[in-house]
Amino acid sequence: MYSSLKYYYHILRQTLSLAMRGKGKEFRRTEAVVSHDYARNYLRETNESFMYKEVPVIKNGKRMLYPVIEHKRFLHQLYAGKIRSLGAKSLLELGSGRGFNVLSLALLCPNLTMIRGVELTKEGVDVARENLKNPPIKILEHLTELNETEMRKRLKEIDIEFVQGTARLLPFYDGSFDVVMSNSVIEQIPNDYGDVFKEAYRVSKGAGIFGEPFKEAQGRDIFRQMYLKNIDYFRYSYKVTEEAGWKIFEFAIPPIQKFHFNTGVLTCLKYSPLR
Numbered sequence: 670m671y672s673s674l675k676y677y678y679h680i681l682r683q684t685l686s687l688a689m690r691g692k693g694k695e696f697r698r699t700e701a702v703v704s705h706d707y708a709r710n711y712l713r714e715t716n717e718s719f720m721y722k723e724v725p726v727i728k729n730g731k732r733m734l735y736p737v738i739e740h741k742r743f744l745h746q747l748y749a750g751k752i753r754s755l756g757a758k759s760l761l762e763l764g765s766g767r768g769f770n771v772l773s774l775a776l777l778c779p780n781l782t783m784i785r786g787v788e789l790t791k792e793g794v795d796v797a798r799e800n801l802k803n804p805p806i807k808i809l810e811h812l813t814e815l816n817e818t819e820m821r822k823r824l825k826e827i828d829i830e831f832v833q834g835t836a837r838l839l840p841f842y843d844g845s846f847d848v849v850m851s852n853s854v855i856e857q858i859p860n861d862y863g864d865v866f867k868e869a870y871r872v873s874k875g876a877g878i879f880g881e882p883f884k885e886a887q888g889r890d891i892f893r894q895m896y897l898k899n900i901d902y903f904r905y906s907y908k909v910t911e912e913a914g915w916k917i918f919e920f921a922i923p924p925i926q927k928f929h930f931n932t933g934v935l936t937c938l939k940y941s942p943l944r
Contacts, residue, residue, distance in 0.1 A: 676929070680892050680899065698901040700835060703857045704790050707766070711792035716767065716805050725928035732928065741769060742812050743925055744852060748878060749777035751936060755876050757847035759783045763836040763869065764854030768797030769812070772804065775827050776813045776820055783828040785846070789835060797831040837864040841872045850878040853932060859903045866913035870939065877915060877937040883907040886922050886933035893930045907935045916941050 710719075720741070723734040748770075752760065758780055765771050765786025775784055788794045804824060806817050813820070834840045836851075836858065849869040855862050869877050884906045887893040897904035907920055915937035922933050 676892070680895050696899075696901055698857065698859055700789065700837075700858075700861075708790040708792040711767070711790065711796050716769075716796075716800065716808060719767070720769070720808055727926045727928060727931075729924050735925070738808065738811055740925055741773070743923070744880070745770065745773040745777060745812055747923060747934065748850060748852070748880075749774055751878055751934075752778050752848055752850075753780065755848055757781060757876070759846045759848070759874075760785075761839075761841065761846040761849045761869075761872060762786045763849065763851040763865070764788060764857070765797055765831055766793050768800045768831060769808070770852055771797070771829060771831070772800060772809060772824070773812045775829060776809065776815055776823050779823070781827060785829075785841070786831045787834045787836065787839060788831060789833070791833055794831050794833045801829055801831065836868060837861050839868045839872050843871050844874045845872045847874050848876045848878060849873045850880075852880045853882075855879060855881045856897075856903045856932075859901050862903050862905070862909070863912065866910050866915065870913045870915055873939060875939050876918075877910070878934065879907075879910070879937070880932050880934045882930050883920075883933040883935065885920065886931040888931070890931075896929050902930070907933060910935065910937050914939070 720738040721736055723736055726733060726735040726740060728735065752774065757778070760774065760781055760783070762771055762784070765788045768786060771784050771786045775781060786797060788797065801824070804820065806820065809820055810817065832840060836854065849872060855865055858865055881903055882897055884894070884904060887897070894904060907917065911917065916939070917935070918938050919936040920933055922931060926932060
């Protein structure tokens with residue numbers, strides 16, 4: 670288990686190292702850095718090695734090792750509930766990776782008729798398209814609790830595509846989707862997040878759901894804030910979405926969190942909600 674003392678020591682040491690190097694030499698996360706790292710992961714890891722590995726998390730305030738697939742199942746149920754409540758028929762995921770979020774939400778949200786996933790890397794798109802062509806049934810059964818017959822029928826009925834592109838300049842027309850969502854993707858775009866929120870606003874008809882390490886999710890934990898700054902992750906207030914035109918509807922901090930930092934789930938609307 671990853672100890673708190675080791676975590677605090679690592680953060681302080683990294684912060685001190687960056688300070689000694691000088692501001693001009695701080696690490697800066699760019700699309701090139703992200704593309705390189707994720708492309709390598711898609712080539713190195715199988716679906717099974719990725720989904721069944723155990724990672725340190727905080728669950729209901731307690732540290733533990735937790736399978737990725739269990740965390741994914743929780744998040745998919747959370748997102749699915751929001752998407753269904755919004756009455757969405759079309760969905761865009763930013764940073765769709767292996768395609769598990771798209772496939773799982775297609776199964777959990779029967780009102781959806783069209784889903785697109787935009788992914789920065791060719792390698793990620795290739796894996797996602799293969800997972801769509803040959804669905805990893807056992808993994809999807811665990812994520813959705815549906816049987817194979819139900820899943821195969823549903824996936825044939827819905828229009829799903831994965832495309833390569835950047836969330837900073839989305840390859841879609843204005844108002845193409847009822848909902849645009851991200852799940853720990855804008856965290857990787859700490860310097861161009863404004864463009865991402867603007868593009869999400871542009872292509873959305875009505876709503877955005879963003880699960881990211883917003884400042885408010887970290888509370889008063891200075892170490893989590895330092896960690897995000899040290900590795901150059903997104904770390905700003907959820908209110909920055911208002912600069913892109915979004916109207917804030919709801920913000921919540923889920924009970925299962927990554928060990929190193931917290932993620933908040935923000936629901937935004939293009940128009941002020943009726944009260």
